[in-house]
Amino acid sequence: MTRIWPHSPSNPTMRNRWDNQRMRSLARALPASVVALALLFLLPSAATAAEFRAGDRVTIGADEVLGEDLYVAGGTTVIDGTINGDLTVAGGIVEIRGTVTGSVNAAGGTVLVDGTVGGALRVMGGNVEVRGDVARDLVSTGGNVVIGSDATVGADVAGASGTIRIDGTVQGDVLTAAGELVVAGTVSGTIDGQFGRLRILDQATVQGDVRYASDREAEIDQGATIGGTTERRDPDWAGYRALLPENPLTAFLGGLLGLLVLGWILLLARPSAVVAPGARLVTQPLPALGVGLAAWFGQFLLLVLFAILAALLGQLAASFGGAFVIPFIVVLLAVIALVFVAQVWTAMAIGLAVGTYARGLPAWLLYAIGAAIWAAVLALLGFIAGGLGGFAFLLGWILGLGAFGLYQLDQRRTESATDVRPSASPSAPY
Numbered sequence: 001m002t003r004i005w006p007h008s009p010s011n012p013t014m015r016n017r018w019d020n021q022r023m024r025s026l027a028r029a030l031p032a033s034v035v036a037l038a039l040l041f042l043l044p045s046a047a048t049a050a051e052f053r054a055g056d057r058v059t060i061g062a063d064e065v066l067g068e069d070l071y072v073a074g075g076t077t078v079i080d081g082t083i084n085g086d087l088t089v090a091g092g093i094v095e096i097r098g099t100v101t102g103s104v105n106a107a108g109g110t111v112l113v114d115g116t117v118g119g120a121l122r123v124m125g126g127n128v129e130v131r132g133d134v135a136r137d138l139v140s141t142g143g144n145v146v147i148g149s150d151a152t153v154g155a156d157v158a159g160a161s162g163t164i165r166i167d168g169t170v171q172g173d174v175l176t177a178a179g180e181l182v183v184a185g186t187v188s189g190t191i192d193g194q195f196g197r198l199r200i201l202d203q204a205t206v207q208g209d210v211r212y213a214s215d216r217e218a219e220i221d222q223g224a225t226i227g228g229t230t231e232r233r234d235p236d237w238a239g240y241r242a243l244l245p246e247n248p249l250t251a252f253l254g255g256l257l258g259l260l261v262l263g264w265i266l267l268l269a270r271p272s273a274v275v276a277p278g279a280r281l282v283t284q285p286l287p288a289l290g291v292g293l294a295a296w297f298g299q300f301l302l303l304v305l306f307a308i309l310a311a312l313l314g315q316l317a318a319s320f321g322g323a324f325v326i327p328f329i330v331v332l333l334a335v336i337a338l339v340f341v342a343q344v345w346t347a348m349a350i351g352l353a354v355g356t357y358a359r360g361l362p363a364w365l366l367y368a369i370g371a372a373i374w375a376a377v378l379a380l381l382g383f384i385a386g387g388l389g390g391f392a393f394l395l396g397w398i399l400g401l402g403a404f405g406l407y408q409l410d411q412r413r414t415e416s417a418t419d420v421r422p423s424a425s426p427s428a429p430y
Helices: 012-028 030-039 236-243 248-269 272-283 287-314 319-320 325-355 363-386 386-418
Strands: 048-058 070-079 088-094 106-114 123-131 137-149 157-167 175-185 191-200 210-213 230-235
Touching: 123 175, 137 210, 248 325, 248 363, 272 287, 272 363, 272 386, 287 325, 287 386, 325 363, 325 386, 363 386
Parallel strands: 048 070, 070 088, 088 106, 106 123, 123 137, 137 157, 157 175, 175 191, 191 210, 210 230
Antiparallel strands: none
16 A cells, blocks of 8 residues: 655645645745845844844853844854844854754854754855754755754755755755755655755655756665655756857857957956056966955955844844945945956956067957957866866956956055155145
């Protein structure tokens, strides 16, 4: 006799309930960018008691009990005590070893939950590990997510991550996008997501269906238990493959056209702001790399700062918190624009380097040569391996930022040197 699991749509008495649950779960599984932003500043605006702490290291001791929401900005945050409210934290390392009776909203390089979260866990981090209990949903976006063998998630797992491993128990559905999903524990609901690779190991149990979008078949061990059906579909982008470059020549032509249009417009508008940063990158590549890395991290820290300020002040008054939403959006748009403008500075540097062997060429032609070389490098590396192309694009972003940063420093030094008044005649005209 075949058992019909309650989460399977083949049970007609549970169909409506299953559909409603799935719709609610899908609503929580928003694109990763939306989740990452919303977990920080889309918080309740009602006025509630709250406490704010900041520092290189913030610790809530094992014997400490807070009867209100806690907001933390610190390098390392360790929660060993009890927070009778919500926890919102941003920092390099976040460790929750005690109890948070409410929800946790966290952003950090490493986030470890080894205690108990009475609400939902919404987290953005490079490495996320859950060893304790989360009473409600786990919504994550980041690099690696691990649900340990002793961990329990009381509702759904949603979001987007590079890799997700489930060794413990998920009492709801798994609705995620991930480069790789590995299931070695128990999922009481359904798996429905988009994965580069899906692995369900021998000891795993999935009580519902397994529906996934991927270019490759799932790797399901013989000992794994699946209560429902297994269905693979093409990824969401499959219908648009005809629009994507099929060979490096197509990618090269598209990249070159974009670089030429953007670069020549900037050259016409302000030639020195394109040529001078390119020259700094040619003569000072290592300083440009250092400044670029600092600027690259700084722009994201600035976004996090505005988001935290919007969240904190939004608790006091919606108008205060809303005042930081506009700068947040402005910085976000600036970051997006710099992603592409930085490639222009990198291409200009390549053109100027070539120009040392062909003197007398105009700036627009040197830029065209550099853009052609840079577009060819990106297309070729992307064709060999997508990761190499992405790394080259990221490197161009960082180097371009560094070149512009050095240019701005030179501009400030020049302005300071020319804006010196004679001490003997302070009233003399400039």
